[in-house]
Amino acid sequence: MKEANEVTTPFSSNNVRLSGREWIVAVVLCSALLCLGQSLWGHIEKFDPGTDYRLPYELGNDYWLYSRYCRWACSKYDTLVVGDSVVWGHYVSSDNTLSHYFNQQAGRECFANLGVDGFHPAALGGLLKYYGRAITGKKVIIQFNPLWMTSLKHDLQTAKEFHFNHPKLVPQFFPKIPCYKDSFSKRFSAAVERYIPFFSWTSHLRIVYFENMALPNWTLEHPYRNPLGAVTLKLPVSDNNLQENVSWMEKGIAQENFQWVIPAQSLQWRFFRQTIELLRARNNAVFVVVGPFNEHMLKPDSYKTYQKIKSEIETWLRRNNIAYCVPDVLPSKLYRDASHPLGPGYAMLAEQLFENESFKLTILNESGD
Amino acid sequence: MLFHTWPFALFFLVFYPAYLILKGTRFRLPFLLVSSYFFYACFNPLYLILIGYSTLVDYTVVQRMAKSSRRKTWLSVSMVNNIALLGFFKYAGFVTDNVNALLSSLHISYALPEPGFLLPVGISFYVFQSMSYTIDYYRGKMEREKSLIAYAAFVSLFPRLVAGPIERAKNLLPQLHKTPKVTTQDVADGLSLFVVGMFKKVALADYLSLYVDNIYAAPGQYQSPALILATFLFCWQIYFDFSGYTDMARGIARMMGFDLMLNFNNPYLSTSLGEFWGRWHISLSSWFKDYVYIPLGGNRRGTFNTYRNMFLTMVISGLWHGAAWTFVIWGAVHALGRFVTRELERTPFYREKVPKLIKQLIVFTFVTFAWIFFRAESIGDAWLIITRIFSSGWANPYCPVWALIMVFSVWLYQFVYESRFRWIFDLAPVRIGLIVAMILYLIMFAPSSDQGFIYLQF
Structure with missing residues (x-):
């Protein structure tokens, strides 16, 4: 039959037909071009983070750039400050962040801001696991924001689908995240992307040069522009304009009665613990900062529950010999909302931490300060 | 799946x-x-x-x-x-x-x-x-x-x-x-077919659909250039979508040691509508020919009966594609087109004097026009599109030049492939280069796609 078909069935209506050997050449060429492409890209595209650098908000999805920034920060700084928008400094300029005030306290540039705006513990864990491999043998300050336990929704535990940030970074299959209901195809694709670096590089190109759109979608928005012309080789600069000096009270935010998820049942706390274990397994000296949550914003019942939660978290950290600090709550006027301090709040927090014995021992003494 | x-x-x-x-x-x-x-x-x-x-x-x-x-x-x-x-x-x-x-x-x-x-x-x-x-x-x-x-x-x-x-x-x-028997060449052939098919589907068909879907969703809001370009791009979208699917199907079968029939053979290079149906969805066209057209009498009982049989076959074929009057009209339009081109081909002038390229363009234009009925949501929409093509203004269509470049590149490839310069594509560096370019494009620029195939709905 086969012999007969070789004569009767035309191969195709084109001539794109390779032999086995030619396929090997093609695969080697593709792999080489992709590997070379992304490593050469690091040399072609200028990346010169200055003082108080933080990843621009619009590049929060650019995990390839985060990885690159991690490598750069690890080579230049003693201590890396890791966390969500509290570390990143959502309501303050880059020279009013926690890492900035750490550097001010230290009298030199030795703390790098590796916080990312829009992250939560589940995503942060994935980010550090897959794209923060450079963080080994360093001192790491990681902040836990109790905001992620203030409701089932924040804790990703609603049965109803909820679209949270950075779904590609969370565990795709196990443990199960109740509100995450993407198709199997999308989850599998996300799981594969983590292990194949050039996927994150192509995402980088898309995010930086094509307004976070796939090329086809971008050409629809800019039908007459040359896609190659869009590749300017210039990264967006870290924005310095986000500044709000208005406290939560002045904003008219009322006290709240949060429906806290206790640590034993919290997914976000579980992911955070895994992140600490990961960082320690990579020989990092880890220091955890819990909060400081805006306790002024809590109604009495909620306040009581929070104190219990705080104490359980402390107990776990102590039992596991993890250096930590639960800073005193900042004055009410130094908070912008439930978890974000304003500029002077960060300054005060840095001062507090520099006074903390455990901090001195883990972060400062070992750095020789 | x-x-x-x-x-x-x-x-x-x-x-x-x-x-x-x-x-x-x-x-x-x-x-x-x-x-x-x-x-x-x-x-x-x-x-x-x-x-x-x-x-x-x-x-x-x-x-x-x-x-x-x-x-x-x-x-x-x-x-x-x-x-x-x-x-x-x-x-x-x-x-x-x-x-x-x-x-x-x-x-x-x-x-x-x-x-x-x-x-x-x-x-x-x-x-x-x-x-x-x-x-x-x-x-x-x-x-x-x-x-x-x-x-x-x-x-x-x-x-x-x-x-x-x-x-x-x-x-x-x-x-x-x-x-x-599954030989190395079978696997290599299967992969070649699969990559080409995937490129057609993901990089081309899904891309073109972004523009086409917008325009066809609200044809009353667009003017002549946008409607013409959307119809032109749909013409290629459906080709890339379906022939891409077939290429992938044939590629997978080939890797398993089976030969499935060629289903598309550069249909937009046809010089007549009869030829078009010999190049487009060949397995279906030949099915209708063998099990509908010929049993009806084929071309054996005079001109009237031939055209009646042709008309019935085309209308049934249209209805096979979808349960809507738009598909019936699409089939009928093709039947009428076949009558005209068949008669034209009988004249020595058309057969011998009209250049092949002109014939190809005539057939392509006709087929593209007929796709309006196939793609439009309703007969009303199809009529609206046709009238607006001829009577609305010339507003900027905002059609991505990149899409047009890709379509014309494929068209050019097909023209060269069927010309005496075909040997260019026999060169190993050209074939390897094309596969590498397609893989890189798919990895780097094509959006991750879960979009279904148009023909799955038929």
């Missing part, structure tokens, strides 16, 4: 090594059948009841035909059963809508209830394939298939199950019975 998605990649990664191990054993056909049914059940497990029923009826009919003198009766059972299946699942909604519209126009307050079920994926393809088996057996063109498992595997073979090609039993069944 579409070919260009991760679930299929996973399925194939599990299936293929097992298949290579089992292909030389007596477990080959049962394994193929179970895998194909699993593949189909991934769309909806209930579909298995339908394909199982269809398979069982046609298998039994042929067994009975072999032992009975009332062969025609058994053939009728098969025909009625298959047409009833299609009619019930594919056309019930269409009939209901039309009956209700008629009742309403007669001011009768009664309305038939909507059927409320979805068209099972691939039913149009496997029902036709199964019908071809019973008809060919009735005509004495092939042997009776004794094994139910082999017959079920023939109907359900997963690479071609949901959107063809509509294989003839006499081509595929003998292949299923022999132990397939």
Whole structure:
């Protein structure tokens, strides 16, 4: 039959037909071009983070750039400050962040801001696991924001689908995240992307040069522009304009009665613990900062529950010999909302931490300060 | 589970090594059948009841035909059963809508209830394939298939199950019975076909659909250039979508050691509509020719009957594509086009003096025009598009130049491929370069796509 078909069935209506050997050449060429492409890209595209650098908000999805920034920060700084928008400094300029005030306290540039705006513990864990491999043998300050336990929704535990940030970074299959209901195809694709670096590089190109759109979608928005012309080789600069000096009270935010998820049942706390274990397994000296949550914003019942939660978290950290600090709550006027301090709040927090014995021992003494 | 998605990649990664191990054993056909049914059940497990029923009826009919003198009766059972299946699942909604519209126009307050079920994926393809088996057996063109498992595997073979090609039993069944030889070249060919198909689908068809869908969703808001370009791009979108699917299906089958028929052969280079239908969806066109056009009398009984047969065949073909009047009109328009080009071809002037390129452009323009009826949501929309093409203004169409560059590059490739410069594409660096370029483009620039294939809805 086969012999007969070789004569009767035309191969195709084109001539794109390779032999086995030619396929090997093609695969080697593709792999080489992709590997070379992304490593050469690091040399072609200028990346010169200055003082108080933080990843621009619009590049929060650019995990390839985060990885690159991690490598750069690890080579230049003693201590890396890791966390969500509290570390990143959502309501303050880059020279009013926690890492900035750490550097001010230290009298030199030795703390790098590796916080990312829009992250939560589940995503942060994935980010550090897959794209923060450079963080080994360093001192790491990681902040836990109790905001992620203030409701089932924040804790990703609603049965109803909820679209949270950075779904590609969370565990795709196990443990199960109740509100995450993407198709199997999308989850599998996300799981594969983590292990194949050039996927994150192509995402980088898309995010930086094509307004976070796939090329086809971008050409629809800019039908007459040359896609190659869009590749300017210039990264967006870290924005310095986000500044709000208005406290939560002045904003008219009322006290709240949060429906806290206790640590034993919290997914976000579980992911955070895994992140600490990961960082320690990579020989990092880890220091955890819990909060400081805006306790002024809590109604009495909620306040009581929070104190219990705080104490359980402390107990776990102590039992596991993890250096930590639960800073005193900042004055009410130094908070912008439930978890974000304003500029002077960060300054005060840095001062507090520099006074903390455990901090001195883990972060400062070992750095020789 | 579409070919260009991760679930299929996973399925194939599990299936293929097992298949290579089992292909030389007596477990080959049962394994193929179970895998194909699993593949189909991934769309909806209930579909298995339908394909199982269809398979069982046609298998039994042929067994009975072999032992009975009332062969025609058994053939009728098969025909009625298959047409009833299609009619019930594919056309019930269409009939209901039309009956209700008629009742309403007669001011009768009664309305038939909507059927409320979805068209099972691939039913149009496997029902036709199964019908071809019973008809060919009735005509004495092939042997009776004794094994139910082999017959079920023939109907359900997963690479071609949901959107063809509509294989003839006499081509595929003998292949299923022999132990397939899978050579390195088969795997290489399969990969080549698959990559080209995936590029057509993901990088081209899905891309063009972004522009086309916007325009066709609200044709009243766009002017002539946008409507012309959207129709032009849809012409290529549907080609890339369906021929891309077929390439992938043929590639997968080739890796398994099966040869499926060529379904598309650069149809937009046709110089006549007759030729177009010999190059477009070849497995369906030849099915209609063999089982509808020729039984109706073909071109044997004079010009009028020839054109009547052609018209009926084209209209039925249109209706096969979808249960809507737009498809019927599309078929009718093609039939009219065939009359005209057939008559033109009979004149020495057209045949000998008109340059090939002009003929190709005429056919392409006509086919593109006809696609308006195929793509429009309703006859009203189709008419609106046609009138606006000729009567609206010339506002900026905002059509991506990149899309046009890609389409014209493919068109140019096809022209060169069918010219005396074809040797350029025989050069290994060119072939390898094209594959590398397609893979890189897919990895780097194509969006991750779960978009279905247009022909899955037929």
